[in-house]
Each structure stands twice: as C-alpha cells, then as structure tokens.
Amino acid sequence: MTLFLNLVFRNRLAAMGAVVITAILLLALLTPILPMHDPDVTATADRFKRPFSDGHILGTDHLGRDLLSRLLHGTRLSLAVGIAAALIAAATGATIGIVAGYFGGRIDNVIMRVVDMLMAFPYILLALAIVAALGPGLMNALIAVAAVNVPFFARNIRGITVGLAGREFIEAATLAGMGHTKIILTELLPNVLPVIVIAMSTTVGWMILETAGLSFLGLGSQPPQADLGSMLGEARSAMISHPHTSVVPGIMIFLIVMSINLLGDGVRDALDPRLRSGALSRPRATTLVDRKGPLPAPTNDLLSIRDLETQFHVGARTYKAVGGVSLAVKPGECLGVIGESGSGKSVTALSVMGLVASPPGVITSGAVYFQGEDLIGAAYETLRKKRGDRVAYIFQDPLSTLHPLYRVGHQLAEAIQSHQKVPNHKARARAIQLLKDVRIPNADSRIDDYPHEMSGGMRQRVGIAMALANDPDVIIADEPTTALDVTVQAQILSLLNDLRRDRGLAIIFITHDFGVIAQLCDRVAVMYAGRIVEEGPTQAVLDAPAHPYTKHLIACVPELGQGRRVLATIPGLPPMVDDLPLGCAFAPRCYKAQDKCREREIQLLGTKPRAVRCLFPEEPV
Amino acid sequence: MGSYILKRLASAIPVLLGITIIVFLIMSLIPGDPATAILGSYATPENVEKLNRDLGLDKPMVQRYFIWLGNMLTGDFGRSFSLNRPVLDEIVERFNATLVLAGTSFLLCAVLGILAGVFSAARQYGWTDKAITFVVLIGISVPSFFLGMMMILVFAVNLRWLPVSGMYAIYGGGDLPDLINHLIMPALALAAVATGVIARLSRSAMLEVLRQDYIRTARAKGVPERRVIMGHALRAAMVSIIPILGIQAGFVLSGAVYIEIVFQWPGVGRMLVDAILKRDLLLVQGGVVFVAACYVLFNIAVDVAQSLLDPRIKT
Ligand code: SF4
Numbered sequence: 001m002t003l004f005l006n007l008v009f010r011n012r013l014a015a016m017g018a019v020v021i022t023a024i025l026l027l028a029l030l031t032p033i034l035p036m037h038d039p040d041v042t043a044t045a046d047r048f049k050r051p052f053s054d055g056h057i058l059g060t061d062h063l064g065r066d067l068l069s070r071l072l073h074g075t076r077l078s079l080a081v082g083i084a085a086a087l088i089a090a091a092t093g094a095t096i097g098i099v100a101g102y103f104g105g106r107i108d109n110v111i112m113r114v115v116d117m118l119m120a121f122p123y124i125l126l127a128l129a130i131v132a133a134l135g136p137g138l139m140n141a142l143i144a145v146a147a148v149n150v151p152f153f154a155r156n157i158r159g160i161t162v163g164l165a166g167r168e169f170i171e172a173a174t175l176a177g178m179g180h181t182k183i184i185l186t187e188l189l190p191n192v193l194p195v196i197v198i199a200m201s202t203t204v205g206w207m208i209l210e211t212a213g214l215s216f217l218g219l220g221s222q223p224p225q226a227d228l229g230s231m232l233g234e235a236r237s238a239m240i241s242h243p244h245t246s247v248v249p250g251i252m253i254f255l256i257v258m259s260i261n262l263l264g265d266g267v268r269d270a271l272d273p274r275l276r277s278g279a280l281s282r283p284r285a286t287t288l289v290d291r292k293g294p295l296p297a298p299t300n301d302l303l304s305i306r307d308l309e310t311q312f313h314v315g316a317r318t319y320k321a322v323g324g325v326s327l328a329v330k331p332g333e334c335l336g337v338i339g340e341s342g343s344g345k346s347v348t349a350l351s352v353m354g355l356v357a358s359p360p361g362v363i364t365s366g367a368v369y370f371q372g373e374d375l376i377g378a379a380y381e382t383l384r385k386k387r388g389d390r391v392a393y394i395f396q397d398p399l400s401t402l403h404p405l406y407r408v409g410h411q412l413a414e415a416i417q418s419h420q421k422v423p424n425h426k427a428r429a430r431a432i433q434l435l436k437d438v439r440i441p442n443a444d445s446r447i448d449d450y451p452h453e454m455s456g457g458m459r460q461r462v463g464i465a466m467a468l469a470n471d472p473d474v475i476i477a478d479e480p481t482t483a484l485d486v487t488v489q490a491q492i493l494s495l496l497n498d499l500r501r502d503r504g505l506a507i508i509f510i511t512h513d514f515g516v517i518a519q520l521c522d523r524v525a526v527m528y529a530g531r532i533v534e535e536g537p538t539q540a541v542l543d544a545p546a547h548p549y550t551k552h553l554i555a556c557v558p559e560l561g562q563g564r565r566v567l568a569t570i571p572g573l574p575p576m577v578d579d580l581p582l583g584c585a586f587a588p589r590c591y592k593a594q595d596k597c598r599e600r601e602i603q604l605l606g607t608k609p610r611a612v613r614c615l616f617p618e619e620p621v
Numbered sequence: 622m623g624s625y626i627l628k629r630l631a632s633a634i635p636v637l638l639g640i641t642i643i644v645f646l647i648m649s650l651i652p653g654d655p656a657t658a659i660l661g662s663y664a665t666p667e668n669v670e671k672l673n674r675d676l677g678l679d680k681p682m683v684q685r686y687f688i689w690l691g692n693m694l695t696g697d698f699g700r701s702f703s704l705n706r707p708v709l710d711e712i713v714e715r716f717n718a719t720l721v722l723a724g725t726s727f728l729l730c731a732v733l734g735i736l737a738g739v740f741s742a743a744r745q746y747g748w749t750d751k752a753i754t755f756v757v758l759i760g761i762s763v764p765s766f767f768l769g770m771m772m773i774l775v776f777a778v779n780l781r782w783l784p785v786s787g788m789y790a791i792y793g794g795g796d797l798p799d800l801i802n803h804l805i806m807p808a809l810a811l812a813a814v815a816t817g818v819i820a821r822l823s824r825s826a827m828l829e830v831l832r833q834d835y836i837r838t839a840r841a842k843g844v845p846e847r848r849v850i851m852g853h854a855l856r857a858a859m860v861s862i863i864p865i866l867g868i869q870a871g872f873v874l875s876g877a878v879y880i881e882i883v884f885q886w887p888g889v890g891r892m893l894v895d896a897i898l899k900r901d902l903l904l905v906q907g908g909v910v911f912v913a914a915c916y917v918l919f920n921i922a923v924d925v926a927q928s929l930l931d932p933r934i935k936t
Contacts, residue, residue: 114639116639117636117640120636120917121643121871121916122872122912122916124878125875125893125912126909128894129648129905129909130647132648132897132905133647133648133650134650134651135900136898213879216766217878217879217882218894219894219897232767239770239774240778246767246770254762254767257763258758261758261762282745282831283837285840285846353841355837355841357832384846387843388843392842395834397834400833400835401834402835403838403839403857404933405857406856414842415842418845419843450932450933452933
C-alpha cells in the first residue's frame with residue numbers, strides 16, 4: 001500500500017491533484033463553521049458587486065448574495081451529490097455485476113443483455129429521460145446520474161467476478177457447503193472491492209460534472225438552493241455584463257474535475273505495471289549511441305562487428321546485454337551465432353543496423369564496419385539507406401514481424417520502393433518474382449494475401465523474400481526457423497543455402513540449435529552472457545568443442561540434422577546480465593569450475609581460426 | 622461485405638427494441654395519471670379522453686407498449702402539446718441542426734485528436750509531447766458549457782470576431798459562410814473534451830503499436846521514419862482508435878445538449894431540455910428513442926469501418 005502511494009506521488013501532477021482536491025474537500029467540510037455571509041440572504045441594493053469590494057471577497061451575484069459564501073456552499077452540495085451518485089452507482093452496479101458474474105448462465109446472459117442495451121444510449125439521453133419522468137430536482141438528477149453509470153460498474157465488476165468465480169478458493173468454499181450469500185460476502189467481495197474503489201476514483205469527477213451539468217440545464221437543484229452547476233446556469237444571463245459571477249463557479253468546477261482527473265491518472269499509472277518498467281516507451285528510429293574512447297580499427301571484411309557493447313538502461317540499472325563482441329563475415333560466407341536466450345546474440349544482430357529498441361538500449365562502445373564504413377555512428381538517413389538495401393534482416397516469428405493489415409505484396413513492394421524509384425506495377429511484378437524465388441506456389445494470387453491467411457512456413461518465405469528484395473550483400477537471420485515445424489524448417493534452410501550459393505550472400509545466422517548450424521554454417525561463434533566464449537570452423541567445433549558450455553550445447557542435440565528445437569537443460573540458469581560474476585560467467589554452471597576461474601577476466605585465446613574463453617578447455621586450440 | 626452489413630443491421634433489431642422497452646419503462650415511472658402528466662396544463666377532459674384512446678392508457682402495460690411501438694413504426698410519434706405539431710416533424714427538423722453541430726464537432730475531434738495523439742507519441746517525452754499532454758489535460762477537465770460561455774465572452778463579446786449565438790444571423794443570414802461563422806465556436810467547444818480523450822487514447826495506442834515487431838521490420842526494410850509513423854504505426858493503431866471514436870461520438874452527441882443551450886443552437890438537445898421543463902413528455906419520449914436509434918445505426922457504421930480496416934475480422 002505504501003509502495004502504491006509512493007508510486008502515485010512520484011507522479012508530481014498526481015500529487016498536485018491530491019493537494020488541490022484535499023484543500024477543496026476541507027473547505028467544503030468547514031464551510032458551515034467558517035465566518036461568512038449567509039448564502040441565501042438577498043440584498044438587491046448590492047447586486048453584482050465586483051470582487052474584493054467591501055466585505056465580499058468574490059463580490060455578489062444578481063440578487064446581491066455573497067458569492068464566496070454561495071461558492072463554498074455550492075461546492076459542498078456539488079461534491080456531496082456527485083459522491084453520493086458515485087456511491088449509489090458503484091453499489092448498485094457492483095451488486096448486479098457480482099450476481100451476473102457469480103451465478104453465470106441464464107442470469108448472466110439476461111443481465112448483460114440489459115446492460116448492453118443501456119450502454120447503447122448516449123448517456124445523457126438516458127439521464128434526460130429519467131429526469132423527465134421523475135421531474136426536475138436535485139434528488140432526481142442524482143438518481144439519473146447514478147443510474148446512467150450503473151452499467152459501467154456492472155460490466156467491469158462482472159468481468160472481474162467471472163475471473164474469480166472459477167478460482168479454487170471459491171470452489172473450495174462451495175464444496176465446504178457455504179451458502180451463496182456467504183461466499184459472495186466473505187470470499188468474493190473483499191477481492192472485488194479494490195476494483196470498485198478504483199473504478200469509483202476514476203468516475204467520481206465525471207459524476208460531479210454530470211450532476212453540475214444537469215443543474216446547469218435547470219434540471220437539477222432548484223432555487224434558492226444552488227450547486228455549482230445551477231450557479232453557473234443562473235449567472236449565464238448576466239454573463240456579458242458581469243462575467244465574474246460565471247467565472248467563479250466555472251473555475252471551481254474545472255479545479256475539482258481536473259484535480260480528480262490528475263489523481264485518477266496517477267492511480268491508473270501506478271497500477272499499470274508496464275508504465276513502471278518503462279516498457280511503454282516508444283523505440284526511436286535508431287538505437288541510441290553513446291560511445292567513449294577511440295574506435296577500433298576497421299578490417300577488410302564485408303561486415304565486421306568490432307568490440308561491440310550494447311547495454312539496456314532501465315531506471316538506475318544497467319544490463320550489459322552485449323559485452324565486447326567481435327564478429328566478421330566475407331561474401332558468400334555463413335556465420336552461425338549460437339547461444340541460449342538472453343545470451344546477447346539477438347541484441348548483437350540488431351545492433352548492426354541500429355535496431356535495438358531504445359529506450360532502453362544504448363550502444364556504448366565498439367563499431368560495425370560495412371565495407372569499411374562505420375554504421376554505428378552513421379546519421380539516420382545513411383543508416384536507413386543501407387537497411388534492407390545492403391544489409392537485410394529475417395526475423396523469428398513472421399506472424400508478429402509482418403504487418404497484419406497490409407497485404408504481403410504491398411509489404412514486398414514497399415521494401416523495394418523504399419530504396420529504388422520503381423513504378424507500382426513494376427514493384428508488383430518484382431514482388432511476384434521474389435515470391436517465386438522463395439518457392440511460394442501460386443505466387444500471382446498469394447501476393448494479395450494478408451499474413452494471417454498464410455501458413456507459418458509461407459509467412460517465413462515472405463520474410464525471406466522481403467530480405468532479398470534489394471539484392472543485399474548481407475542477410476542477418478535471427479532465429480528464422482524457430483517458430484516452424486521440422487520439415488518446413490529443413491526446406492527454409494536449404495532455400496537459404498541455395499540463395500547463398502547463387503547470389504554470393506553473406507549470412508549471419510542466429511540460433512540456439514546446433515543442428516541448424518551444422519546444416520548451414522561455415523563458421524560458428526558461441527555466445528554466453530553477452531560474450532563470445534568459443535569460435536571456429538563449424539566442423540572443427542562440432543568434432544572437438546573446447547569450451548565446456550559448447551560441449552553441453554552439442555550434447556543437447558541428439559542427432560545432428562534432426563533439427564531438435566528445444567535445448568535439453570543444462571543445470572542452472574544463464575546469469576542475469578546486470579549482475580555478472582567476476583571471471584568466467586559460466587563458472588556457476590560449469591562442472592570443471594575452480595577458484596582460479598572466478599579471479600579475473602578470461603581472454604578469448606587460441607590459434608586462428610579457433611579461439612576459446614576458458615582456463616581449462618576440453619581441447620587445446 | 623454486403624452480407625456483413627445486413628448481419629450487423631439484423632443484430633441491431635433487438636438492441637433497438639431494448640431501447641424502446643427501456644424508454645417505455647422509464648416513462649412509466651411518472652407518478653400519477655399518465656394522461657394528465659403528459660398533457661399538463663393542456664389537460665381538458667376531451668384531450669385526456671382522446672389521449673387515453675390514442676395511447677391505450679387505460680389498457681395493461683404490455684398492451685400499451687405494443688400500441689406505442691406500433692404507432693412509432695408507422696411514423697406516429699404522437700403530438701407535442703406544447704408546440705402543437707407532430708413530434709416526429711419537430712424531431713427531424715431539430716435533429717438536422719444537431720447533426721450539423723455534432724457532425725462537425727465529431728470530425729474536428731477525430732482529426733485533431735488523432736493527429737495530436739500521433740505527434741505526442743512520435744515525440745514521446747519531448748516538449749511537443751508535454752505541451753500536447755498539458756493542453757489535453759485542460760481540455761478534458763473544462764466543462765464544455767463553461768468553455769462555451771468563456772468563448773462567447775472572449776471571441777464574441779470582447780473581440781467581436783464571431784456571433785454570440787444561434788445558427789444563422791436573423792437578418793440577411795442563411796448562407797453557408799453565415800452558418801460556418803455561427804458554427805465555429807459551438808463546434809470547438811463541443812469538440813474539446815472528446816479531442817482530449819481521443820488524443821490521449823491515440824497516444825497510448827500508438828505507443829503500444831510502435832513497440833511491435835512489425836514496426837521493427839518496417840525500419841529494418843529501410844522504410845523512412847515518417848512513413849513508419851504515419852503509415853505502418855497509425856494504420857495498426859487505428860484498429861484500437863476506431864472503437865474509441867464510436868464511443869466518443871456518443872459523448873459528442875451528449876455534450877451537444879449543453880452546447881445547444883449555451884449557444885442557443887436550435888437542435889434536438891435544446892428541444893429535449895425545453896420539453897422536460899414544459900413537461901411535454903411525448904416529445905421527450907420520441908426524441909430520446911429517435912436519437913438513441915440513430916446512435917445505434919452510427920455504431921454499426923463504425924463496426925463496418927472497422928471490418929474494412931482490419932482484414933482479420935471475419936465478415
Ligand atoms: S573458465 Fe573455468 S569455469 Fe569457466 S568454463 Fe572454463 S573451466 Fe569452466
């Protein structure tokens with residue numbers, strides 16, 4: 001609870017709202033004992049006195065009544081009526097919702113039908129109809145506003161109750177022979193109550209406004225009694241000559257509603273866990289770069305990643321997702337990068353083209369050279385022109401990585417037209433050819449499909465076609481076959497292999513499956529906790545793994561080429577990258593670990609082309 | 622698509638019936654003799670007798686409902702005693718004025734709200750975002766009737782830029798520029814709250830979408846950022862924005878009641894309030910059913926728009 005309040009008040013606006021509404025509530029409570037004019041005593045001689053004139057701080061109204069006194073009494077009345085309406089609506093709505101949700105079946109059906117129908121009205125029509133039937137008056141306005149809000153509560157609370165009614169503790173209570181009433185009161189209500197309170201806190205401002213509105217229309221409080229709405233309504237006729245009588249109650253309504261809104265927003269934000277973790281931040285167009293120190297020297301590879309460090313900054317914490325990785329590919333070469341999830345392999349891949357979501361991602365060190373040009377420090381437009389044109393990506397799950405509302409043809413054509421000035425019909429023809437290249441049958445008609453109309457394998461072919469759209473030099477494939485079943489996986493792999501041979505593509509292939517690496521890759525780099533722990537030619541590493549972790553990974557694939565997709569478990573969990581132990585990150589899970597392993601940083605050593613980051617390797621390299 | 626529209630229309634029938642039942646039940650809350658209540662000061666013995674006959678007021682409730690429903694289906698909403706003309710004629714005339722006002726406001730709040738939300742999201746935590754968030758906060762907290770009054774005070778009385786109230790100038794008015802002149806303030810005042818709400822929800826819908834994998838795909842393809850935001854992201858966000866537009870249309874229609882009073886706009890909302898104060902219950906009853914029915918139909922249009930936008934909805 002204190003945590004919750006802290007969260008609410010960390011939000012400065014919410015705190016401000018709380019202060020204002022508390023002040024107004026206090027004033028309203030104290031109104032009867034404050035030394036003030038009688039709000040209803042008229043003095044026609046003193047009509048429309050300006051604010052700050054003798055004895056009337058806010059002046060007087062059209063009947064010479066003291067405006068400050070009327071304002072405070074009006075506020076008191078408006079608050080009381082609004083809060084009463086909220087309580088009535090919440091109590092009635094919650095009762096209906098609990099009954100519907102708890103009993104379910106026919107009762108639920110009928111009740112929810114009625115609720116839906118009530119919600120089909122623009123709310124004010126319903127309120128007006130009720131006031132019309134009952135007659136104008138503050139009490140009737142209160143009833144109308146409460147009634148109009150009942151469906152909202154009923155629907156929300158029903159939803160919560162349905163969720164709770166299936167839980168074990170309710171079933172247990174039923175089995176224990178408790179009566180319905182008792183279950184509802186002792187088991188359900190305590191769980192639903194917080195939701196009711198929150199729903200109330202977000203609607204009470206609204207209900208104050210609504211009752212004030214009805215009074216403004218002359219359908220609520222009747223003279224001489226006045227709430228804020230009717231004060232405003234009465235002042236309207238003199239608005240042009242004496243604006244202060246309108247402005248005063250108007251601003252008061254505004255203050256009340258705004259402070260309650262601010263507070264309600266604060267409550268809502270505090271309850272939404274996504275806001276707390278900062279996950280609702282929008283990723284920028286390119287990853288943030290904040291590099292210090294000199295850049296590593298370029299190499300003569302096609303694409304080379306040099307000493308790359310990518311971190312996630314979440315609040316005060318820093319997660320070192322990639323801690324100094326160097327990789328390189330030549331034309332026509334396929335490099336495999338393997339590791340468990342969280343090893344930093346995907347973040348490495350996404351860093352190349354600045355696609356790591358930021359916030360929270362920041363590239364803090366290193367460089368990525370494409371044909372000798374550093375991409376990390378490049379301006380957005382330079383980077384954009386290379387994205388998908390020279391370096392293209394294939395992502396894991398094509399259902400979430402293809403836009404669900406665009407036809408695949410459109411998405412392919414767009415990939416082409418983002419880099420080449422091509423008329424639409426040519427782009428379309430090229431898109432069809434691309435679909436044929438990735439062996440999609442009936443490409444001419446498939447091109448007008450939406451992604452959800454295709455199978456997983458087909459979608460992934462579209463993903464590959466999209467990556468090929470501009471004849472790139474490098475393709476970075478981030479677990480492109482993980483979501484697919486084994487036969488489709490094999491087809492996709494052989495397709496990639498053909499493309500590599502035919503077009504001289506360089507491929508960086510990210511996976512957690514050694515079986516896949518064995519089929520496709522010339523070289524492999526094994527990643528653990530954000531660093532490379534072993535690298536070398538695929539066959540050499542497979543035959544004689546040097547790092548204990550690599551050995552485990554290979555042991556997890558029962559038969560190479562069978563494409564097992566789930567890693568058999570290695571005892572222990574990969575370390576949290578915000579809390580790396582000194583020395584070897586794998587030590588807690590390593591069967592050979594010794595004290596020496598935990599003493600200092602271990603270098604990636606070996607004779608080219610092999611290297612390993614281990615003090616006691618399985619094989620000397 | 623055609624069959625989808627028909628299906629949605631068919632599903633509206635029970636809702637429409639439900640609306641008439643609810644209104645009928647509310648109206649039967651009226652204390653005392655219904656005929657006298659409906660007629661009020663027009664209650665001569667002949668009038669009472671005629672009304673009893675027309676509406677079957679001496680019959681049991683269920684039968685009375687069906688008589689009323691039957692009458693409405695044949696276009697007979699009864700006669701307004703305070704205006705001495707058929708209820709339906711009055712409603713249709715007034716509803717036109719409301720449509721002009723609420724329709725304009727709705728367009729305003731949809732366009733402004735979505736644009737504000739998109740910009741806010743695209744510049745999250747930048748000063749544009751903060752400025753928009755601040756204006757939105759004020760917008761959704763000002764009672765529309767107070768906002769309207771202040772606008773009159775500033776723009777009509779002090780600056781004399783725009784007419785104080787009404788739909789057309791009394792002398793020499795009646796053309797389109799005159800209408801627009803009269804429309805600007807009430808339409809803006811009415812749109813304020815809904816614009817704020819739409820801006821807010823569009824912002825969070827956009828933020829939600831911008832985190833999706835397919836946005837990363839678009840960027841990885843090299844799609845220019847402006848297209849990523851205004852194309853890919855907005856298109857996907859519209860799926861959750863459109864239902865909000867449907868709900869907000871209801872709020873605009875509701876708010877029109879206040880704005881019509883403040884600006885003396887000859888619409889159906891002002892008619893209802895006048896009718897309540899004059900206890901012209903047949904006019905209230907007819908007006909409520911008519912407007913609610915229009916709103917139900919509007920929401921079907923929203924659903925159809927949604928299905929056009931989102932191919933995943935089965936039509
Ligand atoms: S350095 Fe030590 S703990 Fe780390 S993998 Fe090698 S043997 Fe195991």
